[in-house]
Amino acid sequence: MGKVYFIGAGPGDIELLTIKAVKILKRSDVVIYAGSLVNGDILSFTKKDAKVFDSSSMTLKEIINTMIDACKNGYDVARLHSGDPSIYGAIAEQMKELEKFNIEYEIIPGITSLFAAASKLKVQLTAPEISQTVVITRLEGRTKMPEDESIDKILSHGGTFCFYLSVDKLKEIVDACLRAGFDKDTPVAVCYRIGWKDEKIVKGNLKDITKKASGINRQALVIVGKVLNRDISNYSKLYDENFSHGYRKNSNNIDKQ
Structure with a gap:
């Protein structure tokens, strides 16, 4: 068999x-x-x-x-x-x-378009003290969404939002983000056919992305979130010299011994 x-x-x-x-x-x-x-x-x-x-x-x-x-x-x-x-x-x-x-x-397993897009955008989706939550979702189309997964409910939690199969509803995404209280300058990236020869990435924000990406209506991922600014003021604690963990003792503690 x-x-x-x-x-x-x-x-x-x-x-x-x-x-x-x-x-x-x-x-x-x-x-x-x-x-x-x-x-x-x-x-x-x-x-x-x-x-x-x-x-x-x-x-x-x-x-x-x-x-x-x-x-x-x-x-x-x-x-x-x-x-x-x-x-x-x-x-x-x-x-x-x-x-x-x-x-x-x-x-x-394979590499999903979100992670390929993040590499092209050169962003960390879970940037310290900016976003520690990544939401993968879509807008309702012919496939119905569960009642508790409406875009308004999901956006109320905050984080970095990645919309699959929804670029044709880009205006709906923008409108929902604004209803949820997102600043109009919140960055947005529309990532078309990432990894293909004709890939295209359109960057903008909630106030202009609909116009900038008007020609893209299929095979694209929409990412919304402050991490796209690539402006981190606080670094991860993982390699901080003053932060100890199970695999590395605090350097200050070593000096005191």
Whole structure:
């Protein structure tokens, strides 16, 4: 019996694949990838005789049947999802269906677009005394949001906010932030197709980002928060010479001994 591997293909740059992901791709007999979101260059890591399927034109039933048929014939399946499979990856229903047929599966994490965007922006999402909370969410569309996860409720907690699948509702995000009391100068970044050759990052604030990013309406992440200013006045305590922890004694204490 074969096995299914749900693999995080990252945001676009194939060099951001994990070593484990590449090893599995090289040995898998069947590969199913989201052609509309996953960089096709990743297929260069697959076996020459591997059977490749583009899931962008397949239904859930077709995907599951392809997996089951392959596994029953003793073939391993590499199921490629963009970013990290656990973030809006639609793997929950696939795993549930595979379990009905006792098909073994494993999840290989990948780099989600938020972390790739943070690296491009050169920001620490959890900057000391600025933001210690990162919220990953989306605005309601055809997929309904739970009642207690409305944007107004979420924004009331403060922190750094990262909106997936919502750039087409950028004005709604801005309006909600202003309703929540955010300063109109709060920085915003719209990050389009990070890791791809045509990636684009538009920086602005709540008062001008809607106009600046008006041409972007899909495949982009919206980040809102003061950390984007990259203006930290207090450094982390981790390497502070006057701060001791379990792996390093306080230098002042050493001097006194």
